[in-house]
Amino acid sequence: MSDPTVQQHLHHLYSHHHGWxxxxxxxxxxxxxxxADLAQDTFVRxxxxxxxxxxxxSRAYLTQIAKGLVIDLYRRQRLELAYQEWLQQLPAVETPSPEQQVIVLQTLIQFDKVxxxxxxxxxxxxxxxxxxHLTYSEIADQLGISVAAVRKYMLKATLACLELL
Incomplete structure (x- = not known):
């Protein structure tokens, strides 16, 4: 980003649209x-x-980026809430440490994105x-697809998840 024209354009965008x-x-x-956080994140993106x-x-483009960030924020909040509710159901001796909780939550967020x-x-x-925990036959019936399609879709999803790991 050493190009002065690009820097000038970004400065103009930020100074004219950040407040809005x-x-x-x-x-x-x-x-x-x-x-404030999402406005900054929008310009970083x-x-x-x-x-x-x-x-x-400019405004339409910035709004499009910001809307995506708002969706990500809400999705992350829903995941955090569901995880916290699950943690509350665990016996105290099985509750993971705060560090483990953060790692699990970050992993859940990554899997959700995948x-x-x-x-x-x-x-x-x-x-x-x-x-x-449905069988492949039950999934095929519920989604109106063949068992072969279920196998193919499971392979595709599993490979996507494995790439994350």
């Missing part, structure tokens, strides 16, 4: 701190992407198999 974006996020999130919107598309990138049928097949 933060206010927009504050309305969406009802939290000033989360809005913009810098990392190396894409530069045209001046007339699963979210899979096609819907592949994701549904994997979830029905691993979390609902």
């Amino acid at each position: 974006l933060k206010a927009w996020l504050r309305k969406k999130l009802s939290c000033q701190h989360a809005a 913009l810098i990392v992407s190396e894409k530069r919107p045209l001046p007339e598309q 699963l979210d990138q899979l096609p819907v049928k592949v994701r549904e097949t994997f979830i029905l198999s691993r979390f609902e």
